[in-house]
Amino acid sequence: MISTKSGQKIFVTGGAGYIGSHTCVELLNAGFDVTVYDNFCNSQPEALVRVQRIAGKSLQVVHGDLRNLTELTQALKNSGATAVIHFAGLKAVGESVEKPLLYYDNNVVGTVRLLEAMAQCKVKTLVFSSSATVYGAPQQLPIPESHPLSATNPYGKTKLVIEDMLRDLFQSDSSWHIGILRYFNPVGAHSSGQIGEDPQGTPNNLLPFVAQVAIGRREFVNVWGNDYNTPDGTGVRDYIHVVDLAIGHVKAVQMLGEQAQCVALNLGTGNGYSVMEMIKAFEAASAKPVAYRVGPRRTGDIASCYAQPDLALQLLGWRAERGLPAMCEDAWRWQQKNPMGYAAAGSVMEPH
Numbered sequence: 001m002i003s004t005k006s007g008q009k010i011f012v013t014g015g016a017g018y019i020g021s022h023t024c025v026e027l028l029n030a031g032f033d034v035t036v037y038d039n040f041c042n043s044q045p046e047a048l049v050r051v052q053r054i055a056g057k058s059l060q061v062v063h064g065d066l067r068n069l070t071e072l073t074q075a076l077k078n079s080g081a082t083a084v085i086h087f088a089g090l091k092a093v094g095e096s097v098e099k100p101l102l103y104y105d106n107n108v109v110g111t112v113r114l115l116e117a118m119a120q121c122k123v124k125t126l127v128f129s130s131s132a133t134v135y136g137a138p139q140q141l142p143i144p145e146s147h148p149l150s151a152t153n154p155y156g157k158t159k160l161v162i163e164d165m166l167r168d169l170f171q172s173d174s175s176w177h178i179g180i181l182r183y184f185n186p187v188g189a190h191s192s193g194q195i196g197e198d199p200q201g202t203p204n205n206l207l208p209f210v211a212q213v214a215i216g217r218r219e220f221v222n223v224w225g226n227d228y229n230t231p232d233g234t235g236v237r238d239y240i241h242v243v244d245l246a247i248g249h250v251k252a253v254q255m256l257g258e259q260a261q262c263v264a265l266n267l268g269t270g271n272g273y274s275v276m277e278m279i280k281a282f283e284a285a286s287a288k289p290v291a292y293r294v295g296p297r298r299t300g301d302i303a304s305c306y307a308q309p310d311l312a313l314q315l316l317g318w319r320a321e322r323g324l325p326a327m328c329e330d331a332w333r334w335q336q337k338n339p340m341g342y343a344a345a346g347s348v349m350e351p352h
């Protein structure tokens with residue numbers, strides 16, 4: 001039986017972001033002490049104000065950049081953490097094609113700095129945010145962790161390089177405890193409607209776009225292609241509720257503490273839903289019509305992608321519990337309560 005030692009401290013890079021903020025809530029709920037290290041390049045301090053409100057507990061916030069080794073090492077040391085969950089990174093596929101060096105610098109160099117800081121502080125337990133994007137175009141479905149790895153854009157390549165780097169690190173020093181979590185398509189929000197996904201500008205991902213159409217911020221959803229080899233011709237993905245994903249991180253950090261290893265795990269539901277099924281499910285959850293227009297395929301898209309999630313069940317005792325209605329209802333509650341995301345929020349917490 002895996003348990004949390006009361007007050008065990010976790011250092012969370014990128015903890016103010018979409019997945020990080022939900023994970024902080026679950027970490028606090030599970031009895032961990034949390035220090036967030038974030039440069040707020042794609043998030044708002046307000047998210048962390050709300051995390052603390054939801055959990056009814058406080059956390060530490062350090063405003064800093066991963067690539068600043070001195071500040072990072074100091075923050076990690078001061079936190080007293082025994083484990084790191086590493087979310088910080090840039091994630092926009094299109095931007096990574098336009099600015100590859102920014103992505104290699106932020107994601108890869110940033111992770112090198114983090115591993116150096118961890119080694120200096122003798123903290124050797126790490127949970128890393130990888131992505132199903134490392135499977136490239138799937139050769140088999142559902143996708144097991146043993147599927148060959150490849151990447152077609154700089155964002156995906158940074159995830160692959162980091163995964164390889166972590167495997168090399170473990171090879172050189174088998175006292176590390178490393179969990180590589182490959183997320184499928186995170187969606188939804190905390191059931192309170194207080195925290196959720198807050199994309200800047202036009203959303204790249206399907207569900208936030210659908211939610212903005214339902215609330216009236218955008219006119220219609222562009223459905224990128226309906227001529228794929230899928231049941232209704234639109235792309236099929238494994239959408240996973242962000243709270244399920246967050247709970248997976250708590251289980252991973254608990255499990256990793258037990259044994260030195262370097263293991264990659266899929267975090268997905270194992271179910272695939274099409275773009276049209278997502279639009280219909282969102283209409284049902286919101287009781288709003290969601291207009292759409294079918295356009296051409298989006299460059300780089302694949303027909304179908306869904307996880308074989310059994311290894312996470314076996315090793316972590318974790319499986320996704322929340323279904324498609326909850327994903328859409330919770331995304332809608334967040335969207336309704338925060339039609340402009342965190343931007344309009346009044347309270348601001350000063351990070352130190």
Ligand code: NAD
Pocket residue numbers: 013014015016017018019020037038039040041042043064065066067086087088089090091106110129130131132183184185186
């Ligand atoms: P997000 O952009 O909401 O959160 C990332 C956080 O990292 C932000 O708060 C940002 O300010 C911070 N950050 C970025 N670069 C930093 C740096 N150099 N120093 C300090 N802080 C920095 O993204 P998210 O959706 O929460 O994703 C978290 C992680 O999961 C990322 O690594 C992402 O690549 C990965 N991932 C996300 C998805 C997805 O669809 N959301 C899917 C698979 C993997």
Ligand code: WQD
Pocket residue numbers: 091093130131132133184185186204205206207209221222223224225234235236237275298301
């Ligand atoms: C889902 C489906 C689109 C938007 C991306 C990244 C991946 C990972 C998760 C980080 C596809 C269709 C979308 C729209 C549409 N992120 N779609 N109209 O492409 O599976 O994965 O986010 O690691 O790396 O590539 O997610 O939400 O963009 O698309 O028709 O306006 O919705 O074609 O079939 P994707 P998505």
